[in-house]
Amino acid sequence: MKYKDYYQVLGVERDADADAIKKAYRKLAHKYHPDVSKDPSGEEKFKEIADAYQTLKDPDKRAAYDQLGRHQPGQDFQPPPDWGKQFGDTQFSFYDVDLADLFAGLAGGGQRAGRPGATFKMPGQDYEVTAHISLEDASRGTTVDLNLTVPEYDEHGRLHRVPRSFKARIPKGATDGQRLRLRGKGGKGAGGGPDGDLYLNIALHPHALYRVSGHDLYLDLPLTPWEAALGAVVEVPTLGGPVHLKVPPGTHAGQKLRLARRGLAKPGEGDGDLYAIAQIVVPTVLSERERALFKELADGSSFNPRGHFEQEMKNGTRAN
Amino acid sequence: MEREQTDAVWLDDRMALSLAELARCSCLSEDELRELAAYGALVPNNPQEAEWTFSGEMVLTVQAAGRLRDDLELDPQALALTLTLIHRIRDLEAQLRGLRAQLPRRQP
Numbered sequence: 001m002k003y004k005d006y007y008q009v010l011g012v013e014r015d016a017d018a019d020a021i022k023k024a025y026r027k028l029a030h031k032y033h034p035d036v037s038k039d040p041s042g043e044e045k046f047k048e049i050a051d052a053y054q055t056l057k058d059p060d061k062r063a064a065y066d067q068l069g070r071h072q073p074g075q076d077f078q079p080p081p082d083w084g085k086q087f088g089d090t091q092f093s094f095y096d097v098d099l100a101d102l103f104a105g106l107a108g109g110g111q112r113a114g115r116p117g118a119t120f121k122m123p124g125q126d127y128e129v130t131a132h133i134s135l136e137d138a139s140r141g142t143t144v145d146l147n148l149t150v151p152e153y154d155e156h157g158r159l160h161r162v163p164r165s166f167k168a169r170i171p172k173g174a175t176d177g178q179r180l181r182l183r184g185k186g187g188k189g190a191g192g193g194p195d196g197d198l199y200l201n202i203a204l205h206p207h208a209l210y211r212v213s214g215h216d217l218y219l220d221l222p223l224t225p226w227e228a229a230l231g232a233v234v235e236v237p238t239l240g241g242p243v244h245l246k247v248p249p250g251t252h253a254g255q256k257l258r259l260a261r262r263g264l265a266k267p268g269e270g271d272g273d274l275y276a277i278a279q280i281v282v283p284t285v286l287s288e289r290e291r292a293l294f295k296e297l298a299d300g301s302s303f304n305p306r307g308h309f310e311q312e313m314k315n316g317t318r319a320n
Numbered sequence: 321m322e323r324e325q326t327d328a329v330w331l332d333d334r335m336a337l338s339l340a341e342l343a344r345c346s347c348l349s350e351d352e353l354r355e356l357a358a359y360g361a362l363v364p365n366n367p368q369e370a371e372w373t374f375s376g377e378m379v380l381t382v383q384a385a386g387r388l389r390d391d392l393e394l395d396p397q398a399l400a401l402t403l404t405l406i407h408r409i410r411d412l413e414a415q416l417r418g419l420r421a422q423l424p425r426r427q428p
Contacts, residue, residue: 180328
């Protein structure tokens with residue numbers, strides 16, 4: 001079992017009083033709570049902070065923690081002999097639990113679901129995992145392998161971390177940030193209480209071509225100046241395979257061309273749309289022939305894309 | 321060995337949960353949930369009826385409420401205000417993601 005210095009985690013001295021511990025916890029909780037923090041590692045940091053507070057705020061658990069002695073954070077250690085008996089009737093298997101499991105299981109910390117012999121109904125703990133899937137899998141539905149390590153009591157009442165693996169079928173229609181529930185796949189209930197649920201957060205892998213907004217997709221569509229000016233039929237990649245898109249004459253940069261129902265499938269019925277955003281791309285290296293044609297166009301065209309500058313300047317002068 | 325396979329279910333408006341089911345998802349009591357509804361932080365599908373039902377999306381709201389109550393020791397009014405602000409931030413983030421998706425990735 002790895003040692004964690006709970007005083008260091010909360011940034012308090014070992015002789016800090018309960019008020020100082022509470023203040024330190026609240027300050028850190030405001031910063032790292034996963035429901036309010038934007039720190040990507042906030043959830044992990046908050047778990048450590050919450051574990052530290054749950055132990056140090058309870059005088060009995062704090063005394064038990066202090067009895068573990070001082071070790072380097074991350075260092076492997078064993079509690080002193082009879083430590084478990086001294087602080088409760090809980091039996092531990094110390095090699096496959098972490099420090100938080102140890103203190104959650106201590107007497108005085110409340111009955112924990114999943115413990116044999118519970119005399120009242122208690123639902124199992126809910127768990128949450130993130131499934132990273134591709135856009136293509138989100139659109140057509142997929143199956144993901146889930147591998148969890150969860151705390152569970154064995155038939156002798158000893159706490160262990162046990163691996164649980166199963167497959168979860170994700171129906172078509174997922175998009176970034178959506179959540180699904182797998183009923184009864186969380187922690188085991190106690191005393192006849194129901195098992196907890198497992199919540200699945202969907203995170204889409206970034207795609208080389210498409211950007212996602214809900215169930216709509218956005219794609220950059222590079223066009224030559226002559227395709228944009230004259231109109232063209234161009235091939236566009238979609239999740240369902242390439243399609244031909246008619247680009248109207250006079251298309252300008254930034255214009256959105258909609259391909260209806262070519263986005264991500266929605267849950268149930270319907271599909272999002274795919275938007276191709278026109279980008280006018282000019283060749284950086286010109287052949288002699290191309291240069292001559294562009295020159296001919298420049299000489300023969302009266303088109304002035306900056307005509308409004310002059311007009312606005314005149315308006316501005318009048319306004320002054 | 322063949323792994324057990326389970327169907328995942330969307331938490332959206334096609335799922336209807338009772339107040340008791342929502343309470344179980346969040347570790348909040350039914351009274352606490354009623355108080356959150358009274359402050360407008362939790363919206364039933366059928367506020368005029370005696371037996372409320374809630375969209376599956378509300379599971380996320382009440383779970384956040386349960387965590388915030390336990391971890392930050394917030395009272396129901398502070399909890400309702402925090403949830404309302406979190407919702408507003410989530411909406412703005414979704415709008416921002418939508419607008420960012422429309423920005424060109426490669427510069428010609």
